[in-house]
Amino acid sequence: MSEIVNEAWRKYRIQLQSYPLRTKAITAGVLIGVSDGIAQKISGVKKLQLRRLFLMMLYGFAYSGPFGHFLHKLMDVIFKGKKDNRTVATKVLLEQLTSSPWNNLFFMLYYGLVVEGRPWSLVRKKVRKDYPSVQLTAWKFWPIVGWVNYQYMPMQFRVLFHSFVASCWAIFLNLKARSVVIKQA
Helix, strand or coil: CHHHHHHHHHHHHHHHHHCHHHHHHHHHHHHHHHHHHHHHHHCCCCCCCHHHHHHHHHHHHHHHHHHHHHHHHHHHHHHCCCCCHHHHHHHHHHHHHCHHHHHHHHHHHHHHHHHCCCCHHHHHHHHHHHHHHHHHHHHHHHHHHHHHHHHHCCHHHHHHHHHHHHHHHHHHHHHHHCCCCCCCC
């Protein structure tokens, strides 16, 4: 079994080296798909909602994977690859004050408008109600993840690490953003 895992990991690293953006986009899509399947089951959905699952995977593939790829490249350019404590703290602070609020807002909007198909007025109301608590929770959780990511993860694995943790975070966001649990689906 470990030979299979080792071979899969080796092939994944080759893809990551040869096609970094594509590999990170696919990885983010798959991980958010898995997290959405888990979130659906936790929320009591009896039959997996494939449309929702596909739209969540699309979000990971088209947005979160590429966003993470370019964010980490930009951070490395801005901070010239430094990993001292002061630089890592500055990266984490910058990420938490810029991309964190944007990503949480964008996710809630995408989920309400695209995944649930709700009208703008309802989505806006839901975001106004829930966004502050989502963002405050994010600020309690993501700085630790950011610190580990910037301090210990090699550049090529940062999006993978972030996507893995984000898949867990997405379960929280899915459950928080979900307006109505559709038990019959």
